[in-house]
Structures are given as structure tokens and as C-alpha cells.
Amino acid sequence: MTNHDQAAPVRPLTRAWVSRHLEPGERIVGSEALHGGITAEVRRLTIGGRGGGTRDLVLRTFVRAEHAEDWLTRESGALTLLAGTGVPAPGLVAVDPTAEQCEYPSLLMTHLAGRTVLDDEGLEARVPRLARQLVAIHALRPAERPREYVAWTTADTVVTPQGADAAAWAGAIEVIRRPVPRHEGRLLHRDFQPGNVLFDAAAPGPAGPRITGVVDWAQTSWGPVDLDVAHCCTNLALLHGPAWGLRFAEAYEQAGGVPAATASERLYWRVRSALAFSQEVRLVAQPWRQAGRTELTTRAVAQRLDAYVSTLMDTLL
Template identity: 75%
Template sequence: MNHDEAATVRPLTLAWVSRHLEAGERIVKAVALHGGITAEMRRLTIGTRDGGTRDLVLRTYVDPFYLEHAEGGLYAEAGALTLLTGTGVPAPSLVAVDPTAAQCEFPSLLMTHLAGRTVLDDQEVETRVRLLARQLVAIHALRPVERPRKYVTLTTADTVIVPKGADAAVWSEAIDVIRKPAPPCEGRFLHRDFQPGNVLFDVPPSNPEDARITGVVDWAAASWGPVDLDVAHCSVNLALLHGPAWGMRFAEAYEESRGVLAATASERLYWRVRDALAASEEVRSVSQPWREAGRAELTTRSVEERLDAYVTALMDAPG
């Protein structure tokens, strides 16, 4: 195999992957994929019997912090990828999964590789926002025979981290919003981590406005819950990546794409504030992959400032 150190596939995992290849196929190359937070990701190039190649993607949980949730996440992702087969949502196909590390050194999942790339720069954001909104509406329109697990929100009023220099009164008011019980909702199928880092695009260099989505990845948190939570999560990521105005814009784009949000302004505010406050606990972990992807200006401090501005905009919004 040709690989660098970061891409090395461990022996037991290598044997496990090989058992799930077609007769006459072999792994000829492994490349580490960067940008993920919870797991190691590798693209495996497979030599086929006819002399060609195809690619697979290997997800491996090794970090002790995330290993605790690896089994549940891999079962959820495997179930989601199976459910999505034939739906038109451009998701990978499941090849194999070892949620308990029965055969691999660590819990692992093997899936097909999708064409395209993540796009995190500021050019043509409006075009991508509209595409993201349409794609999310299509995901929420799915009606699986078997519902996935119920959504999870880990943030509480006591775990929010108020950014340095933020208006204490505004943040106190925002924290009070999530002290209330969650609004009742009609559940839908959620990605639960739908954001630009988990969406692949094909962007023609000569005409960026003709961009299209080629894939939606990382279904480990797939669940059943309020569509507002998925919309809120993408909104806060757009706010941190491109500025607070784009976080506010995404909900509008979702409704323009015939997505239906919660009935009242207070219900919509609850979910948007909840996910924004959740981001306060993850600023460092989310900003580092963005810098590694080329957004060097997105320091932890600058992202904190954008989050503060976004929370303020949410609390100042009419209604």
C-alpha cells in the first residue's frame, strides 16, 4: 500500500475491509481525510479486477472521548444509510459496519465514496444557502417505515459558555429561553449535523452559480425530531462561517423552499437559541477544522465574536 503515516490502516481493520471487497479486489492506497472532529476518516482506493479503481471511505472512532458514543453513532449511521438507499438523497451506501470493534481495533464503518468537495469560502454563499435549504427540505420530507432514535440535545442552561466581552444581559435572556420546556413538535427525519462541512458540492470554476450538491455525509447523529433543530444547526454554522446575517438568512431560505417551521415565533426562537448556545461549548473544536481547510482568519476568538453577534441578532429579531 502507498500511504502516509496518518492514513495507515490498522492490521485488523485492514483485514476486515478486505473481507468486504469483491473477489480479486485489493486496497492500493489510503489517504487521510481531514476536517472531521469525532472520528478518523480515510479514503481507500480499491484496485478492481479489470485494472481500474474505485474509492471507499473508512470511519474509525479512536478518541476516548468519542468512543463512549461510537456504538450508538455507528448503528445510527448504518441505519440511516440503509434507509436513504433509493430515496434520491445523495448519501453514501453502507458497505460494512463494526460498531463494537468485534473485528477491528476500534469501532468502524465502511461506505462508498461520493464525488465533490466541501466549500467553506465566502464566495457565492447565497447560491449555496439556497441549495442547502432545498436539500434539507428533501431530507425532512422522508417518511421512513421505521423511525430512527429520538433527537438529543446536550446543552443546558448551566453548561453554556458566555463569550468574553459579550453582553451579559442578552446572553442571560437567551439562556432563560432554554430553561423552558421544549415546545411540542411533529417529528421528522433529521440529519442532526446538517451544515456546510457535511455537504459536498460540484462547483464549475467558470460558473459558480451552477453549483450543485453531490453528497450529504456524516449521518451518525440521524434521529427523529423537530425540523427547526436541523435548520437551527445549519443556521449557526453559517453564522460562524460567513457572518451572522447568513445564519438569519438560512431559515428564510428553508421556508422559501417550502419547508415548514414551527408555528409560532417563540417556538422557532427556542430551537434557534438552543443550538446557538450549544455552539458556545464547541467554538474551539469547530473552528480548528475550518482553519485547517483554509479559513485561517477564523480564530477561536473571531468565531466567538460571530456567535455573540448571532445570539444578539436572534434575541433582537422581531416577534
């Protein structure tokens, strides 16, 4: 077995904290950095036992995030809520949201099989599976609601990309100046998108690879399902082209999801999500390039965002 400690060392206090939450006779024998996260360091820990067998855990460490306590508290609460629901989420092992015992706020959870798939190939089969999974999440009725969602942008903080369709963006900004549409609250993942969904790509079924996990529940919220739908639509539009953003919204309804009733309400949520990305195009593009989508430069993603905003305004206005 390869020991990955040199490549991704676990800090001493955190290592001791993890060790206290292992089974008797177990110890950390390997550590490997996992790529793709924006706000946290993520490591897969290989845990060795007395009999020579191993198992994996995942350690999330927030080194620079000022909202770490809130995010880890929400994520640990979500993982507790999701246990036994059928939604394939990690199991909570331990959490230290205020870094009382670790160098930095940390969360330890079970490791799920599978991997993220960001390629264009096979997308036609994956989109319906993503939609069905999101419908299943929205169908949950937790005994205790998470906190209300927070909007990620305002009309005054939108950053119009250089060379963008000025008229389309001006119109989109005016859309989100409108009053928030009335809505019924549901449990939201709040960052449901291909980078947070694991697929068993090695053993695809008749309808394509099955989903083995949904991860990163740090933004779990309560609000309109359209927020989750719109967020995934935007991610798909930036990864694969604007048409896939529209396709996911259709797939969500085909899977039994119930978005906002009117086109103007749907436009509001989808435009709000798209415009939120204008402030963080570089941050979004970087992990996609690290995952192998090297063509998705900051400029290329900004151009796709512009095309998607224009498509929304042409299609739903």
C-alpha cells in the first residue's frame, strides 16, 4: 500500500483528534489530497486495522474560511439528518467546528465510492440521474429545518463580463431587482452540481453510471427548490454549454420536481443563480481545470456565462 503522508500530511493536533475517533487498534496509515474543493482542504485517510485490512475516511479542513464554524455546523447537522434517508451522503464520524482540538475547523466522515464526472461524454445519461437525485433530496421532510437560504448576489454586486451582451445583462439585473417570488420552502443542498456528485463510472447500468454519493453539504438551507435547480443549471451551462442548463430544468420536471409555476418566477431564480457566478468565475473555473477540463479558462467560462444569461433572457422572458 502506498503511504501518501508526504504528499498530504495531516497536522499533528488533527491527527491526534482523528485517532481518538477510530476503532480500537486502528491508525492512520495513509493520506491523499483530493482535488476539486474551493473552500476547504479535503483528504482521503487510509485507516489500517489490527487484522491488516483498511478502510477510508474523508477529512475536510477549513484553513482560511471565515464561515467555517457555520458551514461545519450545518454540514454535520445535514449528515445526521440524512442518515437512513436513502440519499447517498457520507456518514458523520466527528466534527470540530471551532478548532478546539484541531489546528483548524475540521470534519471527519465516511468515504463514499465513486468519482465526479465532468466530461461531455455520457452527459445525456447523467443529467436525468442528477435530476432524479435532486428531486429525492427535495422530497425529504426534516423534523428540524436548516436555516433560511441566503442570496449570493444582488443587483448591485453583479460583475458584467468584458465583452458581454450589455442589453441582456442589464435586463437580467433588472429581473433580480423585482420582489422575491412567493415560494414554499424545501430542504436544499444549495451547491448541488456535478462537482459534488459521485458516480460509479466503472460499472454503468443500462441508463448510464449510477450515483453513489452526494457530498459537500456545508451550505444546506431551507428555501425554494428553484434555487437548487437554477444552481445546477448554471453549472451545467458553464461546463457543457447553455443548452444543458435548460435541459436540466426540463429533466427536473420530468423526474417529478415542481419548480415555480410561472415563467417569470423561474426566470427570476435562474437569472439570480447565473448572475451570482459573475463574481467568482475564476474560482469556479480553477477546480474544473484541475480535474482535467483544461479548456475551461476563466475567459472561456465567462463567455459561456454570458451566452447562458442571454439564452435565459431569450427563452424565459
